[in-house]
Amino acid sequence: MKKIRVSKNRLAVTILAGIVLVLFFATVAGLVFYRDMIRRLGEVQEEVYTEYPRLYAYIAEDPDSQLSKRIYKEITEYAQQNGCYVEMTGQNLTKNYSKADRINIAISSKVDGIILEGDNSAETSALCKKAIENNIPVVTVLSDCEESSRTSFVNLNNVDLGKEYGRQLAKLRGEKPTASTLNAVILLDTDTRNSDDTIYRSIMAFMAGGTVSLSSYTVDTSTPFATQEKIMKKLDELDKQNNIPDVIVCLNDRTTESTIQCIVEKNLVGKTKILGYYDSETILKAIEKGSVSVTFTVEADTIAKQCINLLNEYNDTGLPSNYATAGYIKIDRTNVAKYYPEEDKNEG
């Protein structure tokens, strides 16, 4: 009887000791887990990023334009594939800086190269010079900075573009009675006067001696929301003069989209044709509907490749390649379907 009691006591103590051992390990495991939890607290906020050996700055005339964004996107993708990173200088800041300031920022922040949408202003030329002095190669794109000592220029061949616009005008003229004159207006942008002027001159040269009346109208696209208002105002003015144009030639995405909207508002669809620029969704839809006869868009991927290759080549060898070219793509009702973004195609 006593022996049983003793063995019961011993059993109870053994069980308790076992429980204590289990609890001890549970406590230790808990503490280890707790420590791990605390350690992971810091890890959660760690940002994962990739490092690159080179940084290039992309400075567009209008960073908010769709074309600039498209080109930046292509450049970024190609750059990352080729071991460098491109930042759109001046973006994501609380303040909007002028192109000159953005060039200055790029120089001050010691980038390895600048991709610049050039112009022929003295200020830009001086800044290009300053960049070169600071051993920063400058590649101009879309439009050149002829007076500067920029390293390279990726030419879009705006003369050819002008000729193409001219061909389209001639074609539209051909659709009209032979006695009548095709009344066309070309909308020029103050900011990109350089490339616009080239295109305009090329159109004029192509149309010389023809029965096309081509007048130009300058639209300031630098102020947000003003573009559409100004085009509408011009159309109202022409309407009052009973001189609604048969064709409106637009040389950038903003003016193209604004003109599409104005034509719809003024119920001029089918009466006034638009020769557009760029291939935004709005523009593509307008082609389908017939308000835009044709639009031209740059080969953004080609531009991107050439810009990055030129800069990398310069940085690797120290030898500049002065010139590279990229073309335009013509989009009309015959080929508009293939230019829709992938997701829209899928939805369709």
Added chain:
Amino acid sequence: MKANFFANMKISRKLVAVFLATSVIAMGVNIFIYFNLNQALNKINSVFASNISLNELSDGLNKTHQGLTGYLETKGTDDLELYFASYQNVKVMMRQLNSNITDSNVKLSERDIRNMLDTYLKTADEAVQAKRGRNIDEYTAKYNECTKIKDYLNTYIYSVNNEQFRTNSENYMALVNSLRYTEIMSVLIFAVASVMNILLIIILTSTITRPLTRLSAKADEISQGSPENVEPLEVYSEDEVGKVTRAFNEMLASIKDYIARIRTQLITQSEMKEKNLLMETHLKDAQLKYLQSQINPHFLFNTLNAGAQLAMMEGADRTVEYIRNMADFFRYNVKKSSETVKLSEEIELVDSYMYILNVRYAGEILFEKDIDESLLNVMVPSMIIQPLVENSIKYGIKDLEPGEGKVTLSVYREDKMCCIRVSDNGIGTDEEIIEKIMNHEKRPSETRGVGITNVMARLDLYYNNKEVFEMKSRKNEGTHVTIKIPLEGENV
């Protein structure tokens, strides 16, 4: 080994060890959790550290520019000092900014800020140098350049600060949410550790109290009686309880031993009582036999006295003497039969007896006495000499020719003993008979009157089996019976 070590520790140390162990566990868990929680809080605090350092950087830049402006304007030393102090400060802070090109907007902006700061500081340095060279155009141009860069920097810092604040706020919320889980975890750990501590205390204190409980249970068993059936406890430890258990076991053994001794003593006592009863029985038996064989003493005294008076009236003096001696002899028997008496009284009895016998046997028995008078007051059991003398006459000298028989009574001192010897010159006693008498095999019934066996039995009882009786004899050389009374107690 460890268990033995713990078991052999003193109770006070055991208790200290128990509380120390549990306290150390609780304290360890607390410190660990406190340390980690502190680390977590530091992490939370450090979430906005980037904002703070960017603000400090902005302040430093503005102060540098303020110093630069002041110096270029007035060439004041205070401004220059401010410029240099802020310059160094900004340079130190600048080094903490990211310098790598990454696809993270914030990191990239940090890199831009760092490089722009470097450009700013170089340009500012050049402006200061130009000021020292008093080249107004140059330092003005440099200053304008610095102002522009400062403006870019402030915009960048502000923008990055905003971006970081947004990210940091998200991180802060994530951290605070995660911290809630860690709080739950820490509470769980505390609970588990507390349960473990409680169980540990129960186990360890039970190892201390269990032996005490067993001891108390044993004590209960003993208190309920029959401790001789209680088994001793096993000693598992050498602590105080172990010592008490050992002492308890010894005490239990002592109790058992004591009980055994008492039991033996009781047996001895009952044996003693038995002996006393036997002695009394013997004495009464002797008296009974004596009384049965004699005439009622009172009646006898009266008749003897009447006889003595008659003899006196008739002038028979010898008859008077005889009758008186007879009366003395029987009176002694009646009076002293159950008492201790002085040796002198015993001798007087023998004298009376011999007188009577000599009257009876007409002076045929020669009786001699050799007495050490210093021993006359020695106390002896009554009726021990007369039976011996009677025995000598009856079995020793009975068959001798009249006048040849001789009985000698000697009282002498030997080795602190009072020796009483009764000798005769009779036919002696067979050794076989002596052996029988000495071994108490010869029953009193085999003798007539108060016999030697009765004397021996009483002496044995009175002197607790000490060999006080001695009987020696040779064929035809008589028998010598000696009683050795120890001279101790009242007889010293």
